[in-house]
Amino acid sequence: MSSSKEIHLVVFSHGLWGNPSHLKYLVEQFEEKHGDNVHILNAKCNSSKYTYDGINVCGDRLVEEIHAEVKSLQDKSSNKITKFSIIGYSLGGLISRYAIGILYQQGFFKLIEPILFITFATPHLGIRREDNKTFTKIVTWMSSTLLSQTGEQLIFVDKYEGDEPILLSMTRPDKIFFIALSEFKYRKLYANTRNDRTVPFWTAAISEIDPFENFDELEIVTNEKFGDIIESISKIENVQKIPFNQMLTNTIKEVLRYLLVAVATPILLPLWIIFVLSTITVQGIMSRRRVRKISAMKTKNSNIDSSKDFGTAIGATSLEEDAVETALNIKNFLATSSPTTPKSLSNSKLFENTSTSASMSEFTTSLQFPRVRVCQAQCEAFSNLNKLKWEKYVVFLDAFNAHAAIVVRNRLHTKGKEIIKHFVEEAFII
Template sequence: MGTESPFSAEPDHLCVLVHGLWGNPKHLAYVHDTLRDAFPPSRLHILNCARNVGAFTYDGIELGGERVAHEIEETLAALASEGRPIRKLSVVGYSLGGLVARYAIGLLYHQGWFAEGKLEPINFVTFASPHLGVRTPLKGWHNQVWNVVGARTLSMSGRQLFLIDEFRDTGKPLLEVLAQKEGVFMEALGRFKRRSLYTNILNDRSAVYYTTAITKTDPFVGLHDLNFSYLKGYEPNLIDASKPITLKAEEQSVPLWEWITTRARRAIHAIPLIAFFTLILPLATVFFLLNSGYQTVKSGQRIRLHESGQTGIQTRLYKVPLLVRNVRRAAEEVYENMNSAQAEEYLEEEHATDSQTTRAGHEDGGSGQANGKEKNKVKAPYAEFPTLALTAGQFEMIRALDELGWEKYPVYIHKVHHTHAAIIVRMPKPRFDEGKVVVGHFVGAFDI
């Protein structure tokens, strides 16, 4: 599902949809169709990007962003040639697509598309996008091994997501460059009238809460110990982050027999999961690693062809020197050895400064005032929710991104354990129906 054909009647607003890792345009079909139901072709043109399908998402955020930028420019040119010039731009990214989209809008900004009289950036929205990468901030040898091995199973995209790449000669990982102040990527992001994100609080196995919410804490770890409120009309799936999240008062101890019964029931329910990990997972892991090795080789070949200009995209148009202004070399070492990274689950309390205090993932006014509006703003004491053991670069990303101002919507999907797919109704399955509530909120807040 690429660009709609024939082109919409006379829209002045283009909305670009960017799918995620291993994805394709069909993954965003429900988002597309819900937008179309709300906004007829005479008001909104929708481009569901189709140049980064499947294994092409291994090729990295930079190459993926160039493909998306090229696809957007082709669409703008085609519409203009039909006498239907676009005046407004909105971008929606899902999962890895949110990062690819952030790169693409930086390229468009550099190409002059956001200059006065051209495109007015309106909505920038991400669903379950790992803005801080996917490095696991947990203690334990298995997590540290995953931070090393996982980075090498997805070619360039894996290195960038685990923050062990070095972008050009900046000495920094690409994700840090994307969030660098005074760079074209942040300049572009700051031009949008609205920036919002939807983040799963539970069971997102692909992109966990701290990174999709751009936050130093995860208050939802002890979900059953919390008091929180829902957004009116979107219960019980969208949490109202403008209201405090508090710990429940300690309950009286349960009777021994009830405790034993509960534990036994949990053990019985865990049997299928144990069988999966002992019998199926080892074989699946072998096949995954073999396929990852093959795809990494193929991805490297595609990257080399792209860099040599043999893929139909004039890469020199997008190769602005470093694509950032006032870039200085990083003082830190390159993140090649993830075993030397901080291994604690949480930082010691004395290392958490006032600028790191948060609740429900809202940092330093990051959900505060922006564009003259009060956003989904929350302030709270640090003590209840300690700071995760992130890298220095990730803390800098949080501070820079939150200064732009975001509307942040924590999503609580109850019925499935694959919330990464459910949040956008990635497949037309009844068990993903809770995602329809989320997409409905997104469309209702969409500024046309």
């Protein structure tokens, strides 16, 4: 009779509009390095249209899939799961934060040790910015209206407990979600500095500032082994005057940039609107109907398979995902730096000396740069989450869509391979 083996269960959770194939390269590289020492679950319960249903509904589904995987492992052998890690990409990081709270509440971690919680380009502080620009308001309205409960939650207009948004409630130190997160031995995150127009640096890095909005004013030190990872930054106080020729070249580039948008928008925007008003609208309607039925069944204390479809819905595609990301890209492509928030709620240590180089490993804020203008609830969430220790990997990818590239989401986005190598070789701990 063979002796039992202790298993480290590692769960991967994809992002909004996503499916397990988005993490295929990440999982393959991880399995090649650690496959003999772990059991991998690339979660599929929230594929495509189901990501509209909200962080809580998706989190409950993920919990069910984890329990099913644990049961399957235990039924097939005498092996015992003793360790647990979870990796979330984009929205998957928020779904994972919710799921571990439910698992904690259920007593999952009484016998299983939580090891590593890690996120890639996750909007920990949502995607809302206090911006008065008309285009920003339109995109915000569309996000909250067409993307069902998930959209409302990402811009802090939902009511999870009373009048409190779920992304704030999940950061309260007395809540199960925060307690569960604190139980993990390691908490790590990867945040893009530029070219991620879906999840900007400040929300992925749980920071109240975005120093990379003025990239040319920074002196940057990168990792010796992994050049796409920034180790520290300092602000160049006396920025050298740009030569006239370079200034002229930059001006021409800016003009061409805006001309491109001006020419492309009348052509692409109507097509995008038609697409939104068809596929995405249908998805949002079906999601709201699905969520209402799930809520009604929970109220009656009945069991329900929350992944069950309740009608005919159009399947989400990569075209749908790219369409919404394109809208966010246009919004942030045209956006300028936000003004300073009047008051900081941060209890974090500030960099008092403006000439001091700021390390990125635990970066939260600095007096050297203006704060991102966000709502009160986001400020509180920032303060609460940074009460925990995070190891932060700050990434600069020379890619148009760094949000997709950071996990090498498909064959068109391959520039993040060095980041995956870093995760596999350096960040993950057995």
